Amino acid sequence: AQSVAQPEDQVNVAEGNPLTVKCTYSVSGNPYLFWYVQYPNRGLQFLLKYITGDNLVKGSYGFEAEFNKSQTSFHLKKPSALVSDSALYFCAVRVLYGQNFVFGPGTRLSVLP
Amino acid sequence: DTAVSQTPKYLVTQMGNDKSIKCEQNLGHDTMYWYKQDSKKFLKIMFSYNNKELIINETVPNRFSPKSPDKAHLNLHINSLELGDSAVYFCASSQGKTGGRSETDTQYFGPGTRLTVL
Numbered sequence: 765a766q767s768v769a770q771p772e773d774q775v776n777v778a779e780g781n782p783l784t785v786k787c788t789y790s791v792s793g794n795p796y797l798f799w800y801v802q803y804p805n806r807g808l809q810f811l812l813k814y815i816t817g818d819n820l821v822k823g824s825y826g827f828e829a830e831f832n833k834s835q836t837s838f839h840l841k842k843p844s845a846l847v848s849d850s851a852l853y854f855c856a857v858r859v860l861y862g863q864n865f866v867f868g869p870g871t872r873l874s875v876l877p
Numbered sequence: 878d879t880a881v882s883q884t885p886k887y888l889v890t891q892m893g894n895d896k897s898i899k900c901e902q903n904l905g906h907d908t909m910y911w912y913k914q915d916s917k918k919f920l921k922i923m924f925s926y927n928n929k930e931l932i933i934n935e936t937v938p939n940r941f942s943p944k945s946p947d948k949a950h951l952n953l954h955i956n957s958l959e960l961g962d963s964a965v966y967f968c969a970s971s972q973g974k975t976g977g978r979s980e981t982d983t984q985y986f987g988p989g990t991r992l993t994v995l
Contacts (some may be wrong), residue, residue, distance in 0.1 A: 807881070807967055807986035808920075815981045820969050825940065838979045852918060865910075865984060867920040 766791045768857050768868035776874045777845045779856040785871045787829075787855030797838040798856040799829055802870075808854060814838060831844070845875040881987040883968050889993045890958055898953045898990045900968030908932075908973030909951035910984065911943060914965040916930050925949050927973055958994045965989045 767790045777783045789795055796815055800808040819831045826848025829840045838855060855868040881902045890896050902909060910933075911923040925933035927944045940956040955962060968987040973979035 776886070800986075805989075807988045808969075810983050810985065813983060822879075832899070854920065864922055864935075866922075870918045870920070 765793040766859060766864065766866045768855050768866055770853075770855055770868040770871045772871050773869075774872045774874065776876060779847050779875050779877050780844050782842055782844050783845040783849070783873065783875070784853075785853045785873060787838045787840065789836050789838065789855070789857045795828075795838075795853045796858045797831060798858075798865075799823065799827070799838075799840050800854045800856065800867075802852040802854065803845050811840070811853075813828055834857075843874075847875045849873060850875045857864055881968055881970055881985050883987040883990050884987065885967075885990060887991050887993075889995065891995055892958055892960060895954070895956045896958060896992070897955070898966055898992070900951050900953070900967075900987055902949055902968075902970040902985070902987075902991055904985060906970040906972050906985075908971045908979055908982070909945065909948075910928050910969040910971075911953050912967040912969060912986075914967060916964070917952065920967070924951075924953075927979075936949075941995045947985055955992075960991075960994050963986070963992055965991050 769788045798813045799811040814831045822828045852870045884899045901941045910925045914920045924943045926945045928948045945951045969984040971982035971984045977978045
């Protein structure tokens, strides 16, 4: 069965500092990995995805994520955090021939001015 | 133009009532989904339709019945509402061409419907 873990419920970072939101996964087969962001009282917005190829994926709003197959991780990163990045971040996984799109539990990011 | 829209945005109702939530997408996508987000923000898929055909039906009470009149619409009807149904319900869509492979498709989400059952 597929599963996604986001080991941190909450991440706090100072504005201007680099940020990392962690995601690990467990699947049978090759994973397709996604990051979404949810702002308060809004739907989820797509940030980036890894399908194949270069392990470093660049996405919206300056975010990037690195796929690490040996560590089964797909951590989200940004070199310099903004207060406006404060939101709830979800990692998700799907596999080849898989029906379900499985989301992690979410990590709340707070960027402090 | 809103890509994926849902109505209503808020829904407050009494236990035992029947209610519907509507979803429409103007992206030309073939696949649509319903998700439930609970009070702890945990997001779980409920249903998926591809070109009006049900392809995912997770372990959801049969009080929940999706209906897809055409591939741009996926409505969720809930009978005999219970307190535990209180949540935010999100509709989503992805390209997912009929008969094709869709595992890599990005899903686009609606703004959500906050359902409160009293």
